[in-house]
Amino acid sequence: MRQNFIEIPTSILQAEGILKFDVFLRSPEGYVLFAAKNVPLEKKVLSGLESVYIKSVYIDESDELFYREYLGKNISKFANDRSLDRDEKSRLMYDAARSVMRGLFEKEDLPEAISDVKVAAEVIMDNVLKDERAFLSLVKALSYDYYTYTHCINVAIYSIGIGKFLGLSLDDLRALALGAALHDVGKCHVDQEVLNKQEKLNDEEFNHIKKHAPFGFDILLDTIGEMDERILSAVRHHHEKLDGSGYPDGIKGEKISTFARIVAVADIFDALNTKRCYKEPMSTFETLAFMKNNMASQLDTNILKSFILCMSGK
Numbered sequence: 001m002r003q004n005f006i007e008i009p010t011s012i013l014q015a016e017g018i019l020k021f022d023v024f025l026r027s028p029e030g031y032v033l034f035a036a037k038n039v040p041l042e043k044k045v046l047s048g049l050e051s052v053y054i055k056s057v058y059i060d061e062s063d064e065l066f067y068r069e070y071l072g073k074n075i076s077k078f079a080n081d082r083s084l085d086r087d088e089k090s091r092l093m094y095d096a097a098r099s100v101m102r103g104l105f106e107k108e109d110l111p112e113a114i115s116d117v118k119v120a121a122e123v124i125m126d127n128v129l130k131d132e133r134a135f136l137s138l139v140k141a142l143s144y145d146y147y148t149y150t151h152c153i154n155v156a157i158y159s160i161g162i163g164k165f166l167g168l169s170l171d172d173l174r175a176l177a178l179g180a181a182l183h184d185v186g187k188c189h190v191d192q193e194v195l196n197k198q199e200k201l202n203d204e205e206f207n208h209i210k211k212h213a214p215f216g217f218d219i220l221l222d223t224i225g226e227m228d229e230r231i232l233s234a235v236r237h238h239h240e241k242l243d244g245s246g247y248p249d250g251i252k253g254e255k256i257s258t259f260a261r262i263v264a265v266a267d268i269f270d271a272l273n274t275k276r277c278y279k280e281p282m283s284t285f286e287t288l289a290f291m292k293n294n295m296a297s298q299l300d301t302n303i304l305k306s307f308i309l310c311m312s313g314k
């Protein structure tokens with residue numbers, strides 16, 4: 001049987017002892033087993049690799065689930081590892097958070113997946129609060145290829161940046177990070193064929209996709225009994241527009257919470273700024289200029305201005 005391999009950064013293997021996946025090196029002759037699963041991996045063996053500039057190793061695609069579990073479990077460790085430089089730490093945290101987020105759309109056990117997302121969102125938020133330059137470093141690490149799970153983590157990172165810039169309290173920031181990370185959780189209950197359709201959606205299909213906002217709200221209420229209005233509003237109302245032209249409730253102005261307005265700005269920015277099969281991404285500058293010039297009646301301009309300042313490192 002043909003094996004497929006996935007490239008991973010060597011630095012991600014933080015010698016946590018026993019790995020549940022095999023690690024391979026690539027040689028001119030093919031892939032060679034470097035460390036077998038379920039056998040303790042020593043730090044000096046890994047340092048040996050890094051000392052000869054082997055920056056990438058490989059895992060068998062069939063072990064991807066175990067690898068993702070490993071990432072999710074180690075996200076706090078990456079965040080607190082003083083031996084990593086800022087950008088390396090951001091890359092590891094982002095990869096880990098992205099894997100956790102992927103679990104949200106693939107795991108059977110939704111409450112467990114949501115609690116993993118909560119940990120990842122808080123680790124990222126803490127990091128952005130502790131380190132003045134962490135936000136832009138994380139933005140540099142973001143993936144611009146669109147998947148629902150990358151989109152969710154990107155939106156969480158942008159929202160945390162905006163929330164911090166606006167001076168939200170720690171408790172508000174925590175709720176914002178989680179609400180933003182979960183804003184599209186309702187897509188779990190949407191027809192995946194329609195969701196992944198590459199051609200233009202017809203009205204019926206588009207109306208079906210729109211239901212992800214109330215679906216997400218229901219998932220949070222029903223599966224984890226979430227009662228926090230800030231989180232619920234970010235999920236239900238992230239597609240509402242200030243002029244009332246949004247969905248699902250068509251509410252206007254002040255009726256839309258600050259949390260939903262922040263997530264709306266982050267959501268639209270990421271959708272325009274990432275690559276889709278049917279479009280090339282717009283640059284950061286083009287996206288922000290487009291939003292400022294064309295969406296003033298729909299988005300909170302103060303929040304958009306704050307986001308522009310965050311993204312320019314002010």
Ligand SMILES: [Fe+2]
Pocket residue numbers: 183184212238239
């Ligand atoms: Fe959405």
